[in-house]
């Protein structure tokens with residue numbers, strides 16, 4: 001057997017034929033390595049849709065590699081002797097294949113980077129880790145931006161990104177004369193509802209995906225989530241079709257309804273592109289370019305296009321920078337000393353709170369929820385309930401098809417749970433049930449009343465909001481952006497405070513909010 005020069009390690013979220021790991025690839029002396037391992041579905045209790053998303057996309061990418069003539073060593077999950085973890089499988093394959101070196105595009109996750117470094121060191125093999133040029137900016141660029149700043153703010157980073165990459169800029173100024181069109185965005189649907197929302201781009205599972213679905217159903221039978229409606233894009237061609245469909249059908253209204261929710265309507269005007277982006281089936285540059293072109297051609301208003309570009313060029317790059325400049329300590333942060341357990345019904349949807357039930361059942365069904373459901377329904381509830389951030393993180397990392405740690409962790413631990421003490425966001429996102437009432441009709445169909453903070457019909461969100469303010473009163477009073485909200489606590493009488501306290505205790509015990517019947521029969 002000819003000597004193997006480089007073994008190119010490709011992870012499940014690195015499915016890009018043009019990735020830096022393939023620079024100078026020579027099929028005569030190099031080979032690609034990929035492995036499906038149980039650990040990636042069990043280190044958190046990965047939902048069935050998420051596991052299928054990764055494995056189906058990996059198997060399709062293996063076909064693309066074959067088509068491109070790149071030799072591949074691929075271990076399937078069900079292969080006899082599968083090592084069970086990336087490290088164990090790689091170690092075994094190094095012994096068998098005897099490469100002279102390992103090459104890879106920088107992994108997205110700290111845990112995986114450490115594991116592969118350890119294998120290389122134990123095998124005494126050089127490991128060539130290359131910049132992940134999928135992103136607009138490098139981690140070094142972000143570190144330079146962050147240097148010397150006490151707190152990070154996405155807005156400043158985003159403006160730098162717009163200028164540096166010349167996106168929606170004209171003569172050095174933002175197109176339209178302003179950086180941000182929030183005032184035009186964030187509407188609710190109103191009583192008439194969203195009307196006929198364009199159907200999502202659906203991809204009927206082919207034979208490869210069906211095989212993965214069967215495998216996941218038997219191997220991970222007890223994992224959360226359902227697969228009956230799995231229709232995510234799992235190839236680059238499908239991902240491109242999804243992008244085109246989004247730009248054509250949804251982008252014009254993306255901005256206006258960015259924060260809206262409607263019962264039983266999971267897709268609305270969002271892009272549904274995060275999984276394809278995170279698995280690297282799509283490049284963010286082509287996504288941003290397609291949106292900007294839609295504006296130039298008069299197909300989509302600037303407010304929508306800017307709002308969308310901000311998510312990709314701003315937030316997505318920003319959270320990656322936060323992750324890599326803060327890890328590994330970031331995972332341990334728990335600024336609010338939250339120690340409550342995650343309610344068990346987060347894994348089933350069995351709650352009698354209409355807004356949470358809708359977000360959770362949809363999440364388990366599709367592996368998807370939009371940003372506002374993640375931030376202002378599920379995340380808001382765990383924040384105010386005081387759930388330990390690591391448990392919240394493990395849930396978000398498990399349930400969504402787009403969940404990879406570099407993007408999930410800063411969003412969860414920082415933006416949503418304020419566990420980093422304000423590094424990501426300037427204040428905790430807290431609100432009463434009235435916020436949800438404003439953005440959706442959920443409260444109309446709910447047994448609770450968002451206007452009540454105590455008593456039998458009190459909305460748990462509203463109770464927990466006041467309880468949160470009371471519990472963290474001293475710390476929050478120091479934050480100028482919270483001062484007004486905190487002042488309201490002083491208006492409560494001792495008896496009113498006690499009533500909130502008692503009701504919050506009942507919510508925490510699970511006496512309130514837990515459905516006594518299954519989520520499905522509540523639908």
Ligand SMILES: Cc1cc2nc3c(=O)[nH]c(=O)nc-3n(C[C@H](O)[C@H](O)[C@H](O)COP(=O)(O)OP(=O)(O)OC[C@H]3O[C@@H](n4cnc5c(N)ncnc54)[C@H](O)[C@@H]3O)c2cc1C
Pocket residue numbers: 269270271272273274275277278308311312315316317319369370371372374375379396397400402403404407408409411412415416
């Ligand atoms: C608690 C919490 C956990 C989250 N976990 C993840 C995760 O694991 N993976 C993930 O990709 N996103 C995560 N997000 C961000 C965001 O909710 C999702 O990217 C978005 O809902 C995906 O749906 P979409 O493609 O329809 O997005 P759209 O709303 O249509 O937005 C367009 C694109 O912008 C990007 N984007 C939008 N918001 C963010 C953000 N805050 N951070 C990074 N990228 C963003 C995504 O790539 C997305 O596809 C999380 C947000 C919260 C509050």
Ligand code: SF4
Pocket residue numbers: 353354355356432433434436437442443444446447448449450459460461462
């Ligand atoms: S009343 Fe409270 S729990 Fe019920 S839907 Fe409204 S916000 Fe959610």
